[in-house]
Amino acid sequence: MPFATSRTAPWPDAFPGRGRAAYLDTASIGLVPTQAGAAAARCYEALGAGVRGMARTRAAVERTRTLLAEEFGCTAQDIVFASSTGEAVNAVARAISWQQGDEVLTLDDEFPTVSQPWSKLPGVRLVTVPAGPDDDRTSALMRAIGPHTRLVAVSHVSSHTGTAVDLAALGAACTAAGALLLCDGAQAAGVLPVVSAQADFYVATGYKWMLAGFGIAFLIIKAPVRDTLEPTLLGHANIPPSRNLAVGTPNLAGIHALGAAAELRRTVGHQAITERATALAARIRDEAQALGFRPVGHPGHVSQIVSLVPPGLPAESWVTRLEGTDVIVAERGGNLRISPHFYTPDSDVDALLLALSHPHA
Numbered sequence: 001m002p003f004a005t006s007r008t009a010p011w012p013d014a015f016p017g018r019g020r021a022a023y024l025d026t027a028s029i030g031l032v033p034t035q036a037g038a039a040a041a042r043c044y045e046a047l048g049a050g051v052r053g054m055a056r057t058r059a060a061v062e063r064t065r066t067l068l069a070e071e072f073g074c075t076a077q078d079i080v081f082a083s084s085t086g087e088a089v090n091a092v093a094r095a096i097s098w099q100q101g102d103e104v105l106t107l108d109d110e111f112p113t114v115s116q117p118w119s120k121l122p123g124v125r126l127v128t129v130p131a132g133p134d135d136d137r138t139s140a141l142m143r144a145i146g147p148h149t150r151l152v153a154v155s156h157v158s159s160h161t162g163t164a165v166d167l168a169a170l171g172a173a174c175t176a177a178g179a180l181l182l183c184d185g186a187q188a189a190g191v192l193p194v195v196s197a198q199a200d201f202y203v204a205t206g207y208k209w210m211l212a213g214f215g216i217a218f219l220i221i222k223a224p225v226r227d228t229l230e231p232t233l234l235g236h237a238n239i240p241p242s243r244n245l246a247v248g249t250p251n252l253a254g255i256h257a258l259g260a261a262a263e264l265r266r267t268v269g270h271q272a273i274t275e276r277a278t279a280l281a282a283r284i285r286d287e288a289q290a291l292g293f294r295p296v297g298h299p300g301h302v303s304q305i306v307s308l309v310p311p312g313l314p315a316e317s318w319v320t321r322l323e324g325t326d327v328i329v330a331e332r333g334g335n336l337r338i339s340p341h342f343y344t345p346d347s348d349v350d351a352l353l354l355a356l357s358h359p360h361a
Helices: 034-047 051-072 085-093 112-118 137-144 167-177 252-268 270-290 315-323 346-356
Strands: 079-082 103-107 125-129 149-155 180-184 201-205 217-221 306-309 330-332 335-338
Touching: 034 051, 034 252, 051 079, 051 217, 051 252, 079 085, 085 112, 085 180, 085 201, 085 217, 103 112, 103 137, 112 125, 112 149, 112 180, 125 137, 137 149, 137 167, 149 167, 167 180, 252 270, 270 306, 270 335, 270 346, 315 330, 315 335, 315 346
Parallel strands: 103 125, 103 149, 149 180, 180 201
Antiparallel strands: 079 217, 201 217, 306 335, 330 335
């Protein structure tokens, strides 16, 4: 279905469960397409045959690796599956050979999954810096890199403000300083272009823009960095001297769903998805501002997430009021957060803007 005339929901057969509500909260939970559910069901059907069925799942797992490698510019061997972003980041944190006095640098409003795994490492200091009034997150981190910075941890797109990080510039600055870069792509992977090699570790969850539901995430590790790791979270899948960060058998049904969602994005077109989501966000940002809502975030690094300071009522009250009109958005950091995806029809944006234009309705 052409996006340009999308007054009805694009790809309706893939998302029949979206209902009548205007769903503009993919940054919280992405809609799961029927293809992903069917793929997970096929996995469980195969496992119903026990060991023989287990063998039938391998082709789907390898197909998922291939699709993700194609989408994120890496090799299939660079990909590690995990149950969540938190599991993956903690595995990284406990596989680096830290030295006394090493510092991990992050922003002071980072999502806890990005900041907390480093907070209890012996001899390692967690350093947090503000993004600043203009939310130039890239520059704030680059300025703060120092002689003891061993790793920089950052979200590719802020879940509070929607500001995107310039991963190429930040990655180059880290490399020049001899520091590692870990990037959480929870709010970017599946909707924005990602060159995973710009970070040493790129991690993403399945349940937001990747459209695969909960219980599955993946980590991409640069090969030269992988060869330096010494995992301390251990299991049957990474008995020393293995460098593998996966400790056991991954969520096979989740991988099947992840692969099916990746096939759908490939069919729709990665560039088309980016253009559609960012165009909808630009419309929301511009028209909401004309209604008195102030956009937050750095104007030069906008994404598909729109964060607004509402006039009058606090953001929480706006979320409740909008839900009463079947418009689903969220509040984050005191802002009204709106997050369309490629499956968002123009009529959903129409409904949102109509509701925003009637603050006392």
